[in-house]
Amino acid sequence: MSGLKPVRTRGEGDVRLVFSAYSHPGKVRKNNEDYFFIPTDATRVKDLMMVADGMGGHNAGDVASRMVVEAIVEYYVENSHRVTSVEQAKDLILNSIQQANIKVYNQSQARDIYKGMGTTLTLAYFFDHRVCIGHVGDSRAYLVRDRSVTKITRDHSLVQELLEEGKITQEEVDNHPQKNIITRALGTASQVVADYYEIELKDNDIIVLCTDGLSNHVDLNKNIDLFYSLESLDEIASTLGKKALEAGGVDNVTIVMAKYSCATEKR
Structure with missing residues (x-):
């Protein structure tokens, strides 16, 4: 799952979504343990995108991230057609994450080679002029609107907790020796708590999901x-990915994006 993926478009009535993705193993690691999904002409799910950053030895990280993404896509294929309200969209997201978590956890318990594997997950589901986001771990979701970038998600990480407790400063976060420790992941326990966010979209909004291989090296606000x-x-995804590689590339780098256009909002 590396290299630039082509733009995909979807249009229904006055709404248009354009998707793109970039994923690269980086300059240090041989394997890419990130996994992502964006809609293509061949996929049955057209309103969903996600990134997952796997962890675990013996290539278990890439197993975990792929299992979670594929399990969620399967769940959406089976259930998304029944969603008629934003409340049901939220339930769809949270239930799909729980089901995916159980699959990875059971696999980790069944085979020693997969013991302890897990993965982050950040997904965006587009429904009724909104983006509904499910989040576990330290992969991130951003909103690009009106020439500014807003981080939507909160990292489930040790340094985030230390920062919020006032034990370290924002400047110390970037170089903290325990920066890579996450406090929440899919697959490491039989149950997982996922955060949920919901944003009403405006014309030309861009939603960016990324693994920490990008966010650790590239400040989106400085690249607005x-x-x-x-x-x-x-072009945007490729350029951001290359900037992450140039800044070190010590981790896998994955970016998925969607641009929302709504003709009724245009003047």
């Missing part, structure tokens, strides 16, 4: 011009 100067999401 990219979102408005480049021609396509493909």
